[in-house]
Amino acid sequence: MMNLEQLGWNAHFDKHCKPFRQQALVAARVVRAGGGFYSLLNADGEQTATLTGQLRHASSADTLPVVGDWVAIDTPEDDGIRIHAVLPRQTALKRAAVGNRKGQAEKPGVPQVLAANVNTAIIVSGLDNDYNPRRIERFLTLVYESGAAPIIILNKADLCPETKARRTEVEALAFGIPVLVTCALRGEGLDDLAPHLQAGRTLVLLGSSGAGKSTLLNRIAGADYQRTAEVSAAVGKGTHTTTHRELFPLPGGALVIDTPGLRELHLWGESEEGLASTFPEIVTLARQCRFSDCQHEKEPGCAIRQALLEEALDPPRLESYLKQREELVYAAHRQGLATQVAQKQKSKVTQRKRWRPGDEDDQ
Ligand SMILES: Nc1nc2c(ncn2[C@@H]2O[C@H](COP(=O)(O)OP(=O)(O)OP(=O)(O)O)[C@@H](O)[C@H]2O)c(=O)[nH]1
Ligand SMILES: [Mg+2]
Ligand SMILES: [Zn+2]
Incomplete structure (x- = not known):
């Protein structure tokens, strides 16, 4: 069983949870969200919850719980556990919302929150056809704006004859943030990640479909947590193997959020x-x-x-x-x-x- 600190709990959340504790609510972390259901983790293990009507109606899309959020929940009753509130986020990765599947017009001015309370965001870029310094710059702005610290991983070193030149090119736009060159398939180049994988730290893997995010997760975890799949030979792009964001507590103590490759990344920011x-x-x-x-x-x-x-x-x-x-x-x-x-x-x-x-x- 995990305690809250192992799930990333700290003084900030403790302080903001106080009023909820007085209402006999307890804290839990969102590990998965979809279809109105939320999978949560706390000292009681994994539980599924829904939102109270009040929270659902009072919130706009960007203030509803997302993966990584800490929420205040009640004790299970006949209709299950309910989420009463989202604790203030320390960091939030936001992009401008894209139209949804049904082709409805996007809601103006409401960003989509991809993940919350992330300490370190790993921007994964394949050194194959995926490689694109301009896209790395977009992810950098997204991460800086969130308050998380970025790391860049150039993956699939085995497929690239000019890793040195590309590393130099990326280091020139990274201004001192770590740039790792890895082969996730063979588990090479990952040693420099270790300092970021301390217990209770939350990381997120970002990048295009097929860049190797889930392969990296499995490598770091030392087990197959996520399915991975070949990049389509015809178009050289990933096949969107990962379909939802999910937080995985790793055996080593870090918490890693795997995400689906983003088709579009339109930036969102409250400042420059x-x-x-x-x-x-x-x-x-x-x-x-x-x-x-x-x-x-x-x-x-x-x-x-x-x-x-x-x-x-x-x-x-x-x-x-x-x-x-x-x-x-x-x-x-x-x-x-x-x-x-x-x-x-x-x-x-x-x-x-x-x-x-x-x-x-x-x-
Ligand atoms: N050659 C090579 N292939 C790799 C490497 N890392 C990952 N792959 C392969 O790339 C393909 C895509 O990897 P995934 O981990 O599924 O990619 P992803 O970023 O999770 O993709 P989505 O879930 O679609 O967003 C798989 O076939 C992996 O085996 C690497 O370092 N070298
Ligand atoms: Mg994946
Ligand atoms: Zn000028």
């Missing part, structure tokens, strides 16, 4: 801090522009355009920065609209078909 962390050299340059609101287009005294001329800055890197910034500005705009819509709707009592927890997976 994540962006600034991913592109520190561009932020530094921009501070040297003559005008503080320089758009780096035609203004005189633009340090960024000067750096391009001097080949001190790679054009694709700047493009990547500008594209991410545009997405973040758009997300902020939608968030503003959503706030207006929410205020208008408050007066109406519309209970039409609701978003259901679990509808959010890519599969």
Whole structure:
């Protein structure tokens, strides 16, 4: 049986759980969510719970429980265990929501929370056709914005004749965060992960389908926790083998969340801090522009355009920065609209078909 500390519990959650303890509620961690049901772990083992009507109706999609969340639950009664509240998150990985399967319009301004309370996010990139530095930069912004610490894993070293060059290229955009080159299939290159796998630490595996996330999980765990499958030879892409996010307590004590490869990653952010962390050299340059609101287009005294001329800055890197910034500005705009819509709707009592927890997976 695991105690709460082994599941990642700490003083932050303890403090925020106090009012719930007074209502005789106890804490548990969400390990899986889907179809309105939540699998939870605490000292009593694994249990399944649903939301109280109050929580379901009061919450928007981004405040409902997700994998990694700590929740306050009641004791089982005839209708099972119910989740009364989500404890404030220490970190949250969010992306702009994509339209759901039924093709319904996306809800403006509500991000999708991929996972919560993650200490370390492992960005996995295959060194085969999957390799794409621009995509790594997108994941970096997502992770920085979440508050978790990123690590980059370049996997499938066995399939790449130029691992050294690619490592150097990725190190240049990583600005000191760890870059590991691994072969998950043979279990090579994973030693440097050990310091991040301490007991009670939560990690998440992010990356495209087929990059080898589940293979890495199985390697680190030392057992086959997750199914893995060949990358399609025809299109060189993964087949979306993992279909839902799930948290696995490993024998060594760390907690690892495996995720399905994301088809689309549209950025979401409440600030530009994540962006600034991913592109520190561009932020530094921009501070040297003559005008503080320089758009780096035609203004005189633009340090960024000067750096391009001097080949001190790679054009694709700047493009990547500008594209991410545009997405973040758009997300902020939608968030503003959503706030207006929410205020208008408050007066109406519309209970039409609701978003259901679990509808959010890519599969
Ligand atoms: N050659 C080689 N193949 C690998 C390596 N790591 C994983 N693979 C293979 O790549 C394929 C995809 O691996 P998965 O672990 O299922 O990929 P995933 O990232 O979990 O994919 P999704 O669950 O679809 O998101 C499998 O056939 C693995 O055996 C590696 O280091 N080298
Ligand atoms: Mg997988
Ligand atoms: Zn400029």
